[in-house]
Amino acid sequence: MKILKFGGTSVANAQNILLVENIIKKESSKGKIVVTVSALHGVTDQLIHAAEYASAQDENYLQILKNLEEKHLYLVKELIPILEQSSWLSFVKKHFNDIEDLHSGIFALGELTNRVKDKIASYGEFLSSNLIVARLQYEGLDCLWMNTADLIKTDSNFTNAKVNIDITEKNIRQYLSHHKNQIIIAPGFIAQDEKNNPTTLGRGGSDYTASIIAAAIQAEELQIWTDVSGMMTADPRLVSRAKSILEISYHEAMELSHFGAKVLYPPSIQPVMSKNINLKIKNTFAPEDEGTLVSHQLPDSEKEQQQVAVGISNMNNIALLTLEGSGMVGIPGISAKLFQGFSQGEINVILITQGSSEHSITIAINEKDVLAAENIINSYFADDIDLKRVSPAKIETGLSIVAIVGENMKNRSGVSAKMFGCLGNNGINIRAIAQGSSERNISVVISEKDTRKAVNVLHEEFFESEIKQVHLYICGTGNVGSKLIQQIYAQNQYLKENLFINLRIAGLSNSRKMIFSDHGISEKEYIDWNENGQEASVRNFADEIISRNLRNSVFVDITASSEVPKIYESLLKRSINIVACNKIAASSDFDTYKKLKNTARNHNCNFYFETNVGAGLPVIGTINDLIKSGDQITSMQAVLSGTLNFVFNNYDGSRTFSEVVAQAQQEGYTEPDPRLDLSGTDVARKILILARESGYPLQFEEIENISFLPEECMQGSVENFYEQLTKYEDHFKALLLSAQKEDKILKYTAEFKEGKAKVGLQHVAPGSDLFHLYGKDNIVIFKTLRYSEQPLVVKGAGAGAEVTASGVFADIMRSI
Structure with a gap:
C-alpha cells in the first residue's frame, strides 16, 4: 500500500484538485492507497487570523469568514454536478455556521485559547478532504473518508500536540484492516486528545499525519506531492540554476529541512525513517518529473561515486548571542545552566559553537526570541555578571545561517577549506561556524544581506563547477571600452565551452548614463543602452555594485578620470576585483598605491593594472x-x-x-x-x-x-x-x-x-x-x-x- 499526501498548493482550487484526481486515479490503479490532504491553500492561516481579530473584538473577522465560505462554496460548484450540489452546499454552510458561532464566542469573551484555536484550525482539512471525497465518488471511484482525528491520539498540548504512537498505530491498522476501499481519503494535521478534544500536530502536521499512517502499516512508499519537483540543491528563489536532487538519505533530508528547505519538516520524516520506508517527493503540476527519493543510507561503495554535497540550505532572521568571561573557564555546568534557562523559556537553539578555551559560548536563535533570550541569560547569570566573572550577553542581529549538507563529506578531505575559501574570496565574512561530529553538515552564520551571494557562490563551487558566472562592471565605454565589450561578446561562447566561464556584463557606465542587469546585459541591449540607462555618477555606480552584492564581481576602469579611483578602496573592501586601465591610482601618492594593494590582499581579491604600461604587453x-x-x-x-x-x-x-x-x-x-x-x-x-x-x-x-x-x-x-x-x-x-x-x-x-x-x-x-x-x-x-x-x-x-x-x-x- 502507498500513502500519498497533497499539500495546500496542490488542493488550492478546483483546477489543481483535478490534477490531484488524475494522480490518485493513476496510483490507485496499481493498488490500494491512502491519501492525506491539507486544507485549501491559505485557509488555516485565515481561520486563525479571523479568530485573532475576533479576540481583539474587531468585526473584520466576519468578512474573512465570509470570503472563506464563498471559496468553499465555489469549489463545490466547480467540482460537483449541479444536480448533486445541494447536499454539499448545505454541508459547507452548516460547518461555516459552526465556525462563525465559535468566532462569535471568541468575540464576546475577547479571548482565544490554544484549545479553541485547535478546534478552529481543524476545519480546514476537514472541509477539503470531504469535498475531495465527494468529487472522487462522483467520478465513480471506490473512495472512503477516514477521520484521522478519531485515530490519531495525542496529549493536550494544543497547537503542537505530541502523538501517542503506540495507540495511534494500533487504531490505524485496525481501521484499514476493516475498510477495504481502494482509496481512503484522510485529513492531515488534525487529531484528538484522550478526552476527544480536537488537537493539531503543529508545523508540517499534514506531512506528519501521512508519515504516521505510512509507518503504522509499514507502507510500500510515502509520496509527498507539492509544488516543486522534489528537494533542490538550493532555494530556487535564490539560485536560478538550482537542480532537483534525485536521491537523498533521511539524515541529509533532515539536515536540509532543519536549515530552511521548506519541502519537508524534520518531524514528518521520523516515523518513516524509523521503519525504513522510502519517501518520494513529487510535483503535482509536473507528475512525470522524477522527484526526490528519500531513503536509507547508501553503502560506502556507492557513496564514493556520489558528489560531496547534496544541497545547500539557508535560514534567515537569525541572531547570535554570546556569553563570555574568565569565570566560564574550567567551570562545569555553564552550558547546562544556559540551556536549562532556554528550555524553560521555550527558546529553540538552532546552532551552538564554543571555543576550546571555554572563554565564550555562542548560540544562534531566531531573531524574534532575542529579547527573551537576553533576559534569561542576564537573569540566570546575574551573580556572575555582578562579580565580573561573566559579561552581559552580546547580541548580533540581521544574520543568516547557510549550511552545506552531504553524507559523503566525511569521506572527503578539504570540504571545509573549499567552502570557506570561496566565501572568503567573495568577501563574505563568517560570524560563526558549526560542524557536527557526523560531518554531514557544515553551517556558517553570515550577514543576512550576503545570503543570496553566499548560496550562489557555494552552489557554483559544489554543483556548477562546469560554468563559473563572473559579473563585470565596466566604467568607461569609449574607444577602448567599446572594443573590450565587443571582445567579450565575441569570446564568451569560447570561454563557456573551453574554460567553463561565463562573463556577464552586469553593469555599464560612462560620464552620462549607467545601466545594470544581474543576468547580464545582452549584445542586443548594449546597442542602445545609453537611451535606457539612468543618470550616472561614479559614487552611485559603486554603491549599486556593492548593494547588488553579486558573486565573482570584477570592476573594470577604462577611464582617465581622477574621480573613479576614489571608489577603488570601497570596492576592494567588499572583495570586488579591480582591473584598471586608468593609471591614476597606481601612480598616485605611494601610500595610496600601497594601501590599495594591501586592501586587495587583505580582502582576498585582486587589483590588476597591466595595461597601465604597454597596453597589452606583459x-x-x-x-x-x-x-x-x-x-x-x-x-x-x-x-x-x-x-x-x-x-x-x-x-x-x-x-x-x-x-x-x-x-x-x-x-x-x-x-x-x-x-x-x-x-x-x-x-x-x-x-x-x-x-x-x-x-x-x-x-x-x-x-x-x-x-x-x-x-x-x-x-x-x-x-x-x-x-x-x-x-x-x-x-x-x-x-x-x-x-x-x-x-x-x-x-x-x-x-x-x-x-x-x-x-x-x-x-x-x-x-x-x-x-x-x-x-x-x-x-x-x-x-x-x-x-x-x-x-x-x-x-x-x-x-x-x-x-x-x-x-x-x-x-x-x-x-x-
Whole structure:
C-alpha cells in the first residue's frame, strides 16, 4: 500500500484538485492507497487570523469568514454536478455556521485559547478532504473518508500536540484492516486528545499525519506531492540554476529541512525513517518529473561515486548571542545552566559553537526570541555578571545561517577549506561556524544581506563547477571600452565551452548614463543602452555594485578620470576585483598605491593594472614573475608611449609636427588631451608604476621630466594647444635636424637606475635596442641580477584600442 499526501498548493482550487484526481486515479490503479490532504491553500492561516481579530473584538473577522465560505462554496460548484450540489452546499454552510458561532464566542469573551484555536484550525482539512471525497465518488471511484482525528491520539498540548504512537498505530491498522476501499481519503494535521478534544500536530502536521499512517502499516512508499519537483540543491528563489536532487538519505533530508528547505519538516520524516520506508517527493503540476527519493543510507561503495554535497540550505532572521568571561573557564555546568534557562523559556537553539578555551559560548536563535533570550541569560547569570566573572550577553542581529549538507563529506578531505575559501574570496565574512561530529553538515552564520551571494557562490563551487558566472562592471565605454565589450561578446561562447566561464556584463557606465542587469546585459541591449540607462555618477555606480552584492564581481576602469579611483578602496573592501586601465591610482601618492594593494590582499581579491604600461604587453606581469622568483631588477630602459613613438616615427619634416600629432589623436593613440602624452606626464607615470612594482617606493615628484614642449603649448584649451604647435614648428624641426646630423633618431624614453627615474627626448643611435621601434610599438629593456649581461626585452604594440582592450581582457581573466 502507498500513502500519498497533497499539500495546500496542490488542493488550492478546483483546477489543481483535478490534477490531484488524475494522480490518485493513476496510483490507485496499481493498488490500494491512502491519501492525506491539507486544507485549501491559505485557509488555516485565515481561520486563525479571523479568530485573532475576533479576540481583539474587531468585526473584520466576519468578512474573512465570509470570503472563506464563498471559496468553499465555489469549489463545490466547480467540482460537483449541479444536480448533486445541494447536499454539499448545505454541508459547507452548516460547518461555516459552526465556525462563525465559535468566532462569535471568541468575540464576546475577547479571548482565544490554544484549545479553541485547535478546534478552529481543524476545519480546514476537514472541509477539503470531504469535498475531495465527494468529487472522487462522483467520478465513480471506490473512495472512503477516514477521520484521522478519531485515530490519531495525542496529549493536550494544543497547537503542537505530541502523538501517542503506540495507540495511534494500533487504531490505524485496525481501521484499514476493516475498510477495504481502494482509496481512503484522510485529513492531515488534525487529531484528538484522550478526552476527544480536537488537537493539531503543529508545523508540517499534514506531512506528519501521512508519515504516521505510512509507518503504522509499514507502507510500500510515502509520496509527498507539492509544488516543486522534489528537494533542490538550493532555494530556487535564490539560485536560478538550482537542480532537483534525485536521491537523498533521511539524515541529509533532515539536515536540509532543519536549515530552511521548506519541502519537508524534520518531524514528518521520523516515523518513516524509523521503519525504513522510502519517501518520494513529487510535483503535482509536473507528475512525470522524477522527484526526490528519500531513503536509507547508501553503502560506502556507492557513496564514493556520489558528489560531496547534496544541497545547500539557508535560514534567515537569525541572531547570535554570546556569553563570555574568565569565570566560564574550567567551570562545569555553564552550558547546562544556559540551556536549562532556554528550555524553560521555550527558546529553540538552532546552532551552538564554543571555543576550546571555554572563554565564550555562542548560540544562534531566531531573531524574534532575542529579547527573551537576553533576559534569561542576564537573569540566570546575574551573580556572575555582578562579580565580573561573566559579561552581559552580546547580541548580533540581521544574520543568516547557510549550511552545506552531504553524507559523503566525511569521506572527503578539504570540504571545509573549499567552502570557506570561496566565501572568503567573495568577501563574505563568517560570524560563526558549526560542524557536527557526523560531518554531514557544515553551517556558517553570515550577514543576512550576503545570503543570496553566499548560496550562489557555494552552489557554483559544489554543483556548477562546469560554468563559473563572473559579473563585470565596466566604467568607461569609449574607444577602448567599446572594443573590450565587443571582445567579450565575441569570446564568451569560447570561454563557456573551453574554460567553463561565463562573463556577464552586469553593469555599464560612462560620464552620462549607467545601466545594470544581474543576468547580464545582452549584445542586443548594449546597442542602445545609453537611451535606457539612468543618470550616472561614479559614487552611485559603486554603491549599486556593492548593494547588488553579486558573486565573482570584477570592476573594470577604462577611464582617465581622477574621480573613479576614489571608489577603488570601497570596492576592494567588499572583495570586488579591480582591473584598471586608468593609471591614476597606481601612480598616485605611494601610500595610496600601497594601501590599495594591501586592501586587495587583505580582502582576498585582486587589483590588476597591466595595461597601465604597454597596453597589452606583459610588462608588469613580467616584473611580478621576476620578483616572485627571487630576482631583482637593477635598471630599466624603455619607450613607453605608443603615442610619442608613433609621432616621432612619422615626423620627418615633410608634414608639420601639429599634423602628425593630430593624426595620432584621430587614430586613437593619444589621450583625449594629447598634452598628457607629449608633456611626458603619461610616460613618467608609467616608469613610476614599473619602479614601484619592482619594489622601489618612488614618488611621482622624484621623477626627472625633461620636456621638449614650449611652455605656451601647455596653456589654454586643446584647440589652443594645436595652434601653439603650429606656431613652434621651427622648434620641432630643429629637434629633428639635430638628431639627423648625428645619424640618429628621436625617441622619447624612460630610464630607471639606482632607484632614480627620468623621462625625456633622446637621440638614439642605430645600434641601440630602442632604434628599430616602429609605428606605435613600446619596448622595455630589463637588467636584473639574473639578466645582467644580456637584458630581458619585452617589445610590441603599446597603443591602440584593440590591443589595450585585449590587455584589459587578459587582466579580467587573471582576476577570476
